[in-house]
Amino acid sequence: MLEQQQLPPEFEDHELNRRMSGYNEFHLRDTPKNKTPSETNDVLVVYTIDTDELVLIGIRVGSHDRLFPGQNRSKRYRKNDE
Numbered sequence: 001m002l003e004q005q006q007l008p009p010e011f012e013d014h015e016l017n018r019r020m021s022g023y024n025e026f027h028l029r030d031t032p033k034n035k036t037p038s039e040t041n042d043v044l045v046v047y048t049i050d051t052d053e054l055v056l057i058g059i060r061v062g063s064h065d066r067l068f069p070g071q072n073r074s075k076r077y078r079k080n081d082e
Contacts, residue, residue, distance in 0.1 A: 022048065024048065045058060
């Protein structure tokens with residue numbers, strides 16, 4: 001990630017919004033060919049990068065349903081912009 005400054009497209013790396021605004025997420029998939037990603041074979045990694053230290057900071061890891069159940073309107077996980 002540090003050399004290319006982005007992940008390959010198959011990871012679907014993207015910025016989050018609402019309660020997770022300020023963070024990014026990418027998918028780690030081990031989905032069999034011709035199958036739909038599921039709770040057990042599609043893991044999300046929510047992260048931010050501290051560019052001052054060149055450190056990838058993992059915030060949360062889990063399935064989409066586990067990380068984002070129902071509506072995600074809470075400000076509990078909103079990154080503070082300092």
